[in-house]
Amino acid sequence: xxxxxxxxxxxxxxxxxxxxxxxxxxxxxxxxxxxxxxxxxxxxxxxxxxxxxxxxxxxxxxxxxxxxxxxxxxxxxxxxxxxxxxxxxxxxxxxxxxxxxxxxxxxxxxxxxxxxxxxxxxxxxxxxxxxxxxxxxxxxxxxxxxxxxxxxxxxxxxxxxxxxxxxxxxxxxxxxxxxxxxxxxxxxxxxxxxxxxxxxxxxxxxxxxxxxxxxxxxxxxxxxxxxxxxxxxxxxxxxxxxxxxxxxxxxxxxxxxxxxxxxxxxxxxxxxxxxxxxxxxxxxxxxxxxxxxxxxxxxxxxxxx
Amino acid sequence: xxxxxxxxxxxxxxxxxxxxxxxxxxxxxxxxxxxxxxxxxxxxxxxxxxxxxxxxxxxxxxxxxxxxxxxxxxxxxxxxxxxxxxxxxxxxxxxxxxxxxxxxxxxxxxxxxxxxxxxxxxxxxxxxxxxxxxxxxxxxxxxxxxxxxxxxxxxxxxxxxxxxxxxxxxxxxxxxxxxxxxxxxxxxxxxxxxxxxxxxxxxxxxxxxxxxxxxxxxxxxxxxxxxxxxxxxxxxxxxxxxxxxxxxxxxxxxxxxxxxxxxxxxxxxxxxxxxxxxxxxxxxxxxxxxxxxxxxxxxxxxxxxxxxxxxxxxxxxxxxxxxxxxxxxxxxxxxxxxxxxxxxxxxxxxxxxxxxxxxxxxxxxxxxxxxxxxxxxxxxxxxxxxxxxxxxxxxxxxxxxxxxxxxxxxxxxxxxxxxxxxxxxxxxxxxxxxxxxxxxxxxxxxxxxxxxxxxxxxxxxxxxxxxxxxxxxxxxxxxxxxxxxxxxxxxxxxxxxxxxxxxxxxxxxxxxx
Numbered sequence: 001x002x003x004x005x006x007x008x009x010x011x012x013x014x015x016x017x018x019x020x021x022x023x024x025x026x027x028x029x030x031x032x033x034x035x036x037x038x039x040x041x042x043x044x045x046x047x048x049x050x051x052x053x054x055x056x057x058x059x060x061x062x063x064x065x066x067x068x069x070x071x072x073x074x075x076x077x078x079x080x081x082x083x084x085x086x087x088x089x090x091x092x093x094x095x096x097x098x099x100x101x102x103x104x105x106x107x108x109x110x111x112x113x114x115x116x117x118x119x120x121x122x123x124x125x126x127x128x129x130x131x132x133x134x135x136x137x138x139x140x141x142x143x144x145x146x147x148x149x150x151x152x153x154x155x156x157x158x159x160x161x162x163x164x165x166x167x168x169x170x171x172x173x174x175x176x177x178x179x180x181x182x183x184x185x186x187x188x189x190x191x192x193x194x195x196x197x198x199x200x201x202x203x204x205x206x207x208x209x210x211x212x213x214x215x216x217x218x219x220x221x222x223x224x225x226x227x228x229x230x231x232x233x234x235x236x237x238x239x240x241x242x243x244x245x246x247x248x249x250x251x252x253x254x255x256x257x258x259x260x261x262x263x264x265x266x267x268x269x270x271x272x273x274x275x276x277x278x279x280x281x282x283x284x285x286x287x288x289x290x291x292x293x294x295x296x297x298x299x300x301x302x303x304x305x
Numbered sequence: 306x307x308x309x310x311x312x313x314x315x316x317x318x319x320x321x322x323x324x325x326x327x328x329x330x331x332x333x334x335x336x337x338x339x340x341x342x343x344x345x346x347x348x349x350x351x352x353x354x355x356x357x358x359x360x361x362x363x364x365x366x367x368x369x370x371x372x373x374x375x376x377x378x379x380x381x382x383x384x385x386x387x388x389x390x391x392x393x394x395x396x397x398x399x400x401x402x403x404x405x406x407x408x409x410x411x412x413x414x415x416x417x418x419x420x421x422x423x424x425x426x427x428x429x430x431x432x433x434x435x436x437x438x439x440x441x442x443x444x445x446x447x448x449x450x451x452x453x454x455x456x457x458x459x460x461x462x463x464x465x466x467x468x469x470x471x472x473x474x475x476x477x478x479x480x481x482x483x484x485x486x487x488x489x490x491x492x493x494x495x496x497x498x499x500x501x502x503x504x505x506x507x508x509x510x511x512x513x514x515x516x517x518x519x520x521x522x523x524x525x526x527x528x529x530x531x532x533x534x535x536x537x538x539x540x541x542x543x544x545x546x547x548x549x550x551x552x553x554x555x556x557x558x559x560x561x562x563x564x565x566x567x568x569x570x571x572x573x574x575x576x577x578x579x580x581x582x583x584x585x586x587x588x589x590x591x592x593x594x595x596x597x598x599x600x601x602x603x604x605x606x607x608x609x610x611x612x613x614x615x616x617x618x619x620x621x622x623x624x625x626x627x628x629x630x631x632x633x634x635x636x637x638x639x640x641x642x643x644x645x646x647x648x649x650x651x652x653x654x655x656x657x658x659x660x661x662x663x664x665x666x667x668x669x670x671x672x673x674x675x676x677x678x679x680x681x682x683x684x685x686x687x688x689x690x691x692x693x694x695x696x697x698x699x700x701x702x703x704x705x706x707x708x709x710x711x712x713x714x715x716x717x718x719x720x721x722x723x724x725x726x727x728x729x730x731x732x733x734x735x736x737x738x739x740x741x742x743x744x745x746x747x748x749x750x751x752x753x754x755x756x757x758x759x760x761x762x763x764x765x766x767x768x769x770x771x772x773x774x775x776x777x778x779x780x781x782x783x784x785x786x787x788x789x790x791x792x793x794x795x796x797x798x799x800x801x802x803x804x805x806x807x808x809x810x811x812x813x814x815x816x817x818x
Contacts, residue, residue, distance in 0.1 A: 082352045
């Protein structure tokens, strides 16, 4: 197990480094950073001064190493638009986005596990068809449309929930549903497929023959084995949810990292853009690593691979 | 079956959660009149609350509630009234002396006096302090204290619009506090002398204000009546509308016309539309290097002007509150007039005739740049098409379009300009006709007239020079003035709300019905 972890860790670090190189290069390829930092209407003399001050005139590898060194130590530079250090700005918004991502994932699992199990246990019946239909609708519905639909029903018609903001737990209900619903169908189908496969196994027949109640057979014996691929998917989906929350954050006025990313692109806030890309990518790498390790722990066969 | 009973248990949990949500939630507060609070939602949050360090409309609005200027311009009579100053006089071409109001305190108790004015003006005039909109402050030479309640402000060059800027974006900060905390500290804990003071601020999310009970009496802003303001930053327009519909907000602005029309049908809402100072016009590139040489012929330019049905577009597309313009400035701006300037009636047949005379019997091909209100651009293009002018559209971001114009790549443009709400022609017309970067006409006679108007302190000399310049521009059809843009506000019916062309929301004068 230990050797496996070490190998995966090494790979993860390599991937993170590669990602950092891409993040660094991408933003420089999209235009002259000195012009972006100097702002609109800047004269040539101002641009040259910025080029010298920030060291943009030095060779790229030198700039990269210096940037990486500073970033790893937590110095993310200063936000061009907000004129304040980028690190505290990014981390303060990160909290909201992380909460939203985790809640959305929990919601997705909360609805997909029962639906997936029901679909598998009653496969090919009308229950199965219904669950599959819900899956298709979930993936076809654009999340901004779904969000507005939720607002219309729960805030305007029923007046049960507040429209936007982030003050109380009620403010997070609709954003969680809007964001998490999109991830649910993939889980549901995976659980259904896994359960169908597992339910045909010999040891399940044995458990039934032993006279164990259906709940125990399904949840204690079958689900535990079917859930292995779901763990892997969950980690990947969390990364996806963190990166894809811009729309939900904008609609529900949740001042999170997604919205900050959108603002930094609009205002060409170079240092913030770069560090958000890096932060989200590294988070994704860490989550994938965590899911690999969790998988290996759950299913010893993977450790040999 | 066991599986079904588990499913039933699950359903019970879900139903319970929803019910708890319904009972536990306080529900959207419909009681804004009851708790004497106006909840205002705006899309863009200022990056810094200090009015000198942001350039978004919400920052300008907050600036006028929390801070005061030396003078204010009465939106109805257009005359300047003393605010923090009680009187002023022009000492020479470049110096104004102000007598200051006594007994005014900032929200933290600090006294307002000459030191506040001197420190603020000298701080913002210094380019090293990087005030965001330099044009608002780079005309300031220096401020000097004459005695405790008397200051002299000197401008760098002759600058007749100085009073206009001191009535708008240039607010007064408390000298001791500002020197201590600087712009960052001022944004974290704002302190001004205005009718409302900040009680809490979460950057990018919300701002809470309460009435300043000690606001000085006898000033032009009067005495604020409503006790609390809650400003929330909601980026999505649909969400803002949803908040209005569900009773979660009391006022929103910049509502698109079609949504405003629908909001008007909702019983608890009212729609108020107001004209703004934002003018819409088309620039025509008639320089030597123009991509469309036909534009150098005045007949072609007149044809373009005759081809556009401005009245109809204003009525059907732009909306209530806007008006057709005949000169490239906003009518309330000092020096803006269309007296004596040629007016062009909508006449596509005449347009075709003029084009034929100029040597284009089969019309001509050109392109048009635009960056906003695409529905208006498309109406213009279809009008031009009917007169034989085939204009290909390049729709882009403002900065990209501006760069193309300055590089001489644009033939026709569909643009707007808000003049930073400055009510003086020096903030508009010269931008396109005084040989600056955006001038794609380059007529030296027009330039000289505008410079004469910009540099005299005698209002009559200024008016005459500007009038002649506008006449020259219109007679030569150098550009096509189109219309002014309205803004739609949606408010709760309980609120007495009035819209003004400077897009300033005057919370201090609002009351409940």
